[in-house]
Amino acid sequence: xxxTLFDIVDHPIEVEPLIKKVxxxxxxxxxxxxxxxxxxxxxxKTVYLEYQAYVPMAKKMLAxxxxxxxxxxxxxxxxxxxxxxxxxxxxxxxxxxxxxxxxKAAYEANEYAIERIKQVVPIWKKEHWEDGExxxxxxxxxxxxxxGKPKIEE
Amino acid sequence: MIKVLLxxxxxxxxxxxxxxxxxxxxxxxxxxxxxQSDYQLRQMDQVMVSVNExxxxxxxxxxxxxxxxxxxPVSGG
Numbered sequence: 001x002x003x004t005l006f007d008i009v010d011h012p013i014e015v016e017p018l019i020k021k022v023x024x025x026x027x028x029x030x031x032x033x034x035x036x037x038x039x040x041x042x043x044x045k046t047v048y049l050e051y052q053a054y055v056p057m058a059k060k061m062l063a064x065x066x067x068x069x070x071x072x073x074x075x076x077x078x079x080x081x082x083x084x085x086x087x088x089x090x091x092x093x094x095x096x097x098x099x100x101x102x103x104k105a106a107y108e109a110n111e112y113a114i115e116r117i118k119q120v121v122p123i124w125k126k127e128h129w130e131d132g133e134x135x136x137x138x139x140x141x142x143x144x145x146x147x148g149k150p151k152i153e154e
Numbered sequence: 155m156i157k158v159l160l161x162x163x164x165x166x167x168x169x170x171x172x173x174x175x176x177x178x179x180x181x182x183x184x185x186x187x188x189x190q191s192d193y194q195l196r197q198m199d200q201v202m203v204s205v206n207e208x209x210x211x212x213x214x215x216x217x218x219x220x221x222x223x224x225x226x227p228v229s230g231g
Contacts, residue, residue, distance in 0.1 A: 124228060
């Protein structure tokens, strides 16, 4: 099997192939997270989004998140695909699939993956509103990284 | 020579997605300061830096042939 578990693509993402990537006989659960483009953020109406990535590093960081998950929830398999380029409302921006023998690990690992994506993976979103546009950063409203880099878990 | 990659708002402020810098054996901090003053960039405090696709610290030294990326706060997902 040479297919990649961690990918950045510039075309629409299909969910089913990600499920297939993590499917296995030991699994009793597969969770999927589908991140979509939201029209309204507070009182701002999004017309469309544009995602940019530092592609080779983004793929590496997705794989690093996969490693972190392996150590926190042994015997899980994770696949993540993030889309870049122009996305319209309701388009799928990211899909995360996790399989595990029991459901708890699959749910927890899946949530962990999206939180870490928002912290360490070099992907940026530009919001295009009816009356302007802006690159979005620091969605989690964290303070600047005190060590000069985000926390990378061993 | 060091190759410097720029993304998101930094790319727009500088007007290029890639720069070539002649300095070598320079710290990440100094490289960042130089870029900030050369292009009068704002919001550099939260910008992270990678060297050869790995996150780097401010005191790390960049060598000839390295690829450095300036990484504004990320907003994927």
